[in-house]
Amino acid sequence: MKRRNFTKFATGLGLAASLMGSAAFAQDDTVRIALVVKALGIGFFEAAAEGAQEAAAELGNVEIIYTGPTDTTAEGQIEVINSLIAQRVDAIAVSANDTDALVPALRRAMDRGITVISWDSGVAPEGRQLHLNPSSNPLIGNMIIKLAADQLPDGGQVALLSATTTSTNQNIWIEEMMKVMDQYPDIEVVSTVYGDDLADKSYREATGLMQTYPDLSAIIAPTSVGIVAAARAVEDAGKVGQVNVTGLGLPSEMAGAIESGASQSFAIWNPIDLGYSAAYLSYMLATDQAEAGPGAEIPMGRMGTLTLDDNSEGAMADPFVYDASNIEEFKDIF
Amino acid sequence: MIRRAIASREMILLGAIVLLLGVIYTRFPGFVAPNNLIRVFNDTSPLILLAIGQMIVILTRCIDLSVAANLALTGMVVAMLNAAMPDLPIIAIVILAMGLGALLGMVNGVLVWKLQIPPIVVTLGTMTIFRGLIFVLSEGRWVNSHQMSAAFKAFPRSTVLGLPMLSWFAILAVILFTVIMSRTTLGRAVYAVGGNPHAATYTGLDVGRTQFWAFTISGALAGLTGYLWVSRYAVAYVDIAGGFELDVVAACVIGGISIAGGVGTVAGALLGALFLGVIKNALPVVNVSPFWQMAISGAAIIIAVAFNARANRTRGRIILKRAEHAT
Numbered sequence: 219m220k221r222r223n224f225t226k227f228a229t230g231l232g233l234a235a236s237l238m239g240s241a242a243f244a245q246d247d248t249v250r251i252a253l254v255v256k257a258l259g260i261g262f263f264e265a266a267a268e269g270a271q272e273a274a275a276e277l278g279n280v281e282i283i284y285t286g287p288t289d290t291t292a293e294g295q296i297e298v299i300n301s302l303i304a305q306r307v308d309a310i311a312v313s314a315n316d317t318d319a320l321v322p323a324l325r326r327a328m329d330r331g332i333t334v335i336s337w338d339s340g341v342a343p344e345g346r347q348l349h350l351n352p353s354s355n356p357l358i359g360n361m362i363i364k365l366a367a368d369q370l371p372d373g374g375q376v377a378l379l380s381a382t383t384t385s386t387n388q389n390i391w392i393e394e395m396m397k398v399m400d401q402y403p404d405i406e407v408v409s410t411v412y413g414d415d416l417a418d419k420s421y422r423e424a425t426g427l428m429q430t431y432p433d434l435s436a437i438i439a440p441t442s443v444g445i446v447a448a449a450r451a452v453e454d455a456g457k458v459g460q461v462n463v464t465g466l467g468l469p470s471e472m473a474g475a476i477e478s479g480a481s482q483s484f485a486i487w488n489p490i491d492l493g494y495s496a497a498y499l500s501y502m503l504a505t506d507q508a509e510a511g512p513g514a515e516i517p518m519g520r521m522g523t524l525t526l527d528d529n530s531e532g533a534m535a536d537p538f539v540y541d542a543s544n545i546e547e548f549k550d551i552f
Numbered sequence: 553m554i555r556r557a558i559a560s561r562e563m564i565l566l567g568a569i570v571l572l573l574g575v576i577y578t579r580f581p582g583f584v585a586p587n588n589l590i591r592v593f594n595d596t597s598p599l600i601l602l603a604i605g606q607m608i609v610i611l612t613r614c615i616d617l618s619v620a621a622n623l624a625l626t627g628m629v630v631a632m633l634n635a636a637m638p639d640l641p642i643i644a645i646v647i648l649a650m651g652l653g654a655l656l657g658m659v660n661g662v663l664v665w666k667l668q669i670p671p672i673v674v675t676l677g678t679m680t681i682f683r684g685l686i687f688v689l690s691e692g693r694w695v696n697s698h699q700m701s702a703a704f705k706a707f708p709r710s711t712v713l714g715l716p717m718l719s720w721f722a723i724l725a726v727i728l729f730t731v732i733m734s735r736t737t738l739g740r741a742v743y744a745v746g747g748n749p750h751a752a753t754y755t756g757l758d759v760g761r762t763q764f765w766a767f768t769i770s771g772a773l774a775g776l777t778g779y780l781w782v783s784r785y786a787v788a789y790v791d792i793a794g795g796f797e798l799d800v801v802a803a804c805v806i807g808g809i810s811i812a813g814g815v816g817t818v819a820g821a822l823l824g825a826l827f828l829g830v831i832k833n834a835l836p837v838v839n840v841s842p843f844w845q846m847a848i849s850g851a852a853i854i855i856a857v858a859f860n861a862r863a864n865r866t867r868g869r870i871i872l873k874r875a876e877h878a879t
Contacts (some may be wrong), residue, residue: 259692288687383842412842417785417792419832422595426836429582446697446787454709474697474786549698 248279251500252302253493254295254312255286256339261470263313265552266338266493270311273497276519280501283307292316299323302332309333309500314341321345333504337496343529347503347510350496350524352487354533358440358466359394361485361537363402365464366436369482373404374435377427379448379465381415381441391440408434413444420447424463428455439465445484449475469540469548476545483541487534489552495521495534561808564859565823572830579838590715596829597722598623598784600822601777602796603803604729605770607821610804611746612763613813614664614671619774620796621682622656624788626778628686631695631704631788638701645704645779653775654768656682661764661771668760679797686790697786708780718780725773730818742766747814803828806856827856 253270255263267284274280285302287294292315300323302310310327314320314336324334324345334341337350353361366376380388392410399407408431413420420443428434428451437452439445445467452461453475463481475481498518502508508516514526524532540548576583583592602619609616630649633640656678663674697705708718715723733739744752745762752759782788807824809816831852835845 257692259687259690261693411836416794417787418595418781418796421785422833423836425591426833429588430580430837430839447785450697450784450786470698471694471696471787477698 248281249277249309249501249504250281250283250305250307251309251311251497251504252283252285252307253496254298254302254310255284256295256313256315257290258286258288261552262468262489265489266313266496268551269490269493269495270497272490273494273501273519277498277501280497282497287315290315292319295320296323299327303327303330306330307332309335309504311335311337311496311500312341312346313338315339317342318345333500335496335500335503335510338492340531347530348499348514348516348524348526349529349531350492350499351531351533352489352492353535353537355390355394356397357533357536358391358485359396360398361539362391362438362440362465363395363398363405365483365485365539366438366462367402367405369462369464370405370435373402373406375406375408375431375433376436376438377408377431377434378410379420379424379427379437379439379441379444380410380412381444383412385415385441388440395438413439413441413447415441415443417443417447420444421451424448424451425455428452428457428461434461436462436464439463439467441465442467442471445481446471446475449478449480452480453478466537468552469545470550470552472540473545473549476540476542483539485537485539488538491521491538492534494519495524499524562817562819562823565807565820565827565856568856569823569827569830572827572834576830576834576838580834583834583837590719592829592833593722593826594716594719595833596825597718598777598781599796599799599803599825599829600722601725601773601780602770602800603807603821603825604725604818605773606800606804607807607809607816607818608729608733608742608766609671609763609770610801610809610811611742611813611816612759612766613746613749614763614766615675615801615811616657616660616767616770617672617675617797617801618656618660618679618682619770619800620793621679621686622653622771622774623778623781623796624790624792624794625656625682625686625689626653626775627782627792628690628695628778628788628790630779631700631782632690634701634704635695635699638704642703642707646776649775649779650772651775653778654772656775657768657771658764661767664767665760665764671763683790690788690790692790695782695788700783700786705783705786708784718784721776721780726818726822733818738762738765743814745813799828802853806853824856827852 253267270282274282285298287298295315303326310332321342321344324341328334334346335348336346338352340349378392411423411427413423424437427437437448439448445463445465449463452458452463458479464484466486467484468486472481472484495518499516502516503510510530512526512528512530516524518524521534526532573584582588606616626649629652630645660674660678663669664671709716712720741757741762744757745759749759781793803824804821806827807820809820831849
């Protein structure tokens with residue numbers, strides 16, 4: 219303990235020395251929060267950074283460091299995290315490329331007194347203080363079938379277009395969706411097909427669905443590549459108005475499909491809210507205003523309160539629904 | 553004799569496709585309806601275009617693994633261009649796509665020709681470079697449907713004489729390259745260089761330069777396909793057509809184009825691509841478990857290659873009849 223205090227003192231001196239002359243002494247009490255994303259240049263994460271900046275502005279003395287590797291690898295993120303440890307940031311909020319690979323690096327960060335949380339894509343419990351899920355699997359499973367059912371008051375046939383057969387997220391969401399199917403007695407799920415997150419294969423699978431089930435009323439695609447390709451297939455088959463494409467997608471990618479009518483509505487978490495919450499939670503923990511642990515309730519500003527479960531995980535909110543009424547506003551954001 | 557053997561191999565493949573359609577018919581009759589067959593052909597057109605380019609490269613004893621990355625890079629460039637300048641006429645975009653594709657192909661060609669690096673290494677490298685360049689150019693962002701102009705998206709699907717433009721491009725390429733491969737000096741040089749490089753050198757052909765042109769043609773076709781692909785699916789991102797180069801090589805191998813070079817025809821590439829295209833389009837409708845689909849595609853490729861290996865075994869030419877009988 220003594221030793222750590224000494225190191226802190228020494229680096230404090232070093233920091234002070236390095237800041238000498240730059241008149242930046244005031245920065246000492248600034249809370250520096252690093253938002254580490256899966257890869258730079260992805261619209262979703264850019265929007266999350268925007269949300270984090272919003273939280274920073276609201277909280278006042280916060281500096282957001284938006285960073286990440288150039289490709290979605292765990293190795294790249296470990297390098298980024300190591301350099302953040304060297305920079306002695308106050309908090310690291312990471313969307314991980316690998317559940318386990320980042321744990322040693324993040325533990326090192328926590329040993330040095332840095333607050334570590336994961337958001338969007340989680341880290342194993344021993345590598346972080348809490349994990350912020352954009353939504354929960356049951357909420358998503360319920361949302362995707364609700365989106366389809368809302369357009370089908372008289373019931374009908376729906377089919378699922380997923381990513382790969384081994385995609386963990388998609389499989390869990392579909393499983394959760396099946397659990398609530400008894401609430402929708404008139405909706406029949408006729409088939410589940412896999413587009414492997416490739417535009418051409420998803421397109422073919424969607425076309426195949428419309429051929430095999432001529433009375434199909436909706437295609438639910440809980441994957442961003444699949445939903446766009448399915449919408450395209452519906453447009454090309456001349457079935458706009460007959461087959462509704464819905465599921466999870468990004469507003470910028472789905473704007474065309476909403477405009478053509480191939481998709482009535484779809485959902486995704488709001489990345490702005492997600493970045494905002496991640497930054498807010500990091501701040502609360504880094505400034506010791508809250509403590510993470512099973513059952514803890516941590517405030518996150520305008521998003522309400524995050525309640526943690528036994529694994530110190532919490533869900534932010536229901537997925538956000540996008541349709542013709544708000545697509546114009548969001549299509550340029552992410 | 554040899555010509556007849558090749559012709560018959562293509563007949564076998566054609567028979568296999570017809571047989572395949574017959575099997576699909578028993579499970580899903582709607583698949584062989586003329587409208588659906590046109591749709592399948594249209595869906596296979598990008599594969600046909602790339603397979604023809606790949607065939608020419610393979611004929612010269614090379615291989616081009618960068619075609620899908622070339623397609624993706626060219627597609628991204630024209631999509632970004634269209635987003636920035638929606639008024640640029642489509643004909644300019646098509647020419648630009650082919651030009652850029654050809655340029656990227658030339659990079660492969662020059663490395664193989666002047667630096668004599670093995671083609672598989674060169675194109676593996678450029679494959680990664682091209683994908684990386686897309687990332688640099690787009691900063692990882694997608695170019696989406698609503699950013700593209702209506703004309704840009706409508707062109708490949710506009711119908712002429714009952715067929716979409718996308719299909720016409722494939723048909724034109726088949727006709728054009730059938731003529732080039734059998735009636736022009738370049739076409740014959742490609743066969744000569746692949747069949748026996750040493751003999752080709754002695755007859756005054758520059759092996760490297762022929763390979764260079766083969767890569768250029770493959771690149772130009774990949775570039776053209778890049779535009780068609782991006783406008784068809786109305787989206788451009790880093791990973792489009794990921795892994796498609798393997799389909800292209802598979803189509804060539806199924807079509808009886810010898811990886812050892814010098815043997816193969818445009819008709820073979822066309823049929824090989826169609827064989828794969830029929831399988832890819834039929835699997836979603838014949839109600840096969842997705843877990844089996846990949847295994848089935850793979851098995852079809854191996855069976856086709858096994859057929860070709862058998863056909864190739866009898867390829868040796870008998871020069872001395874008497875010596876043949878003696879052994």
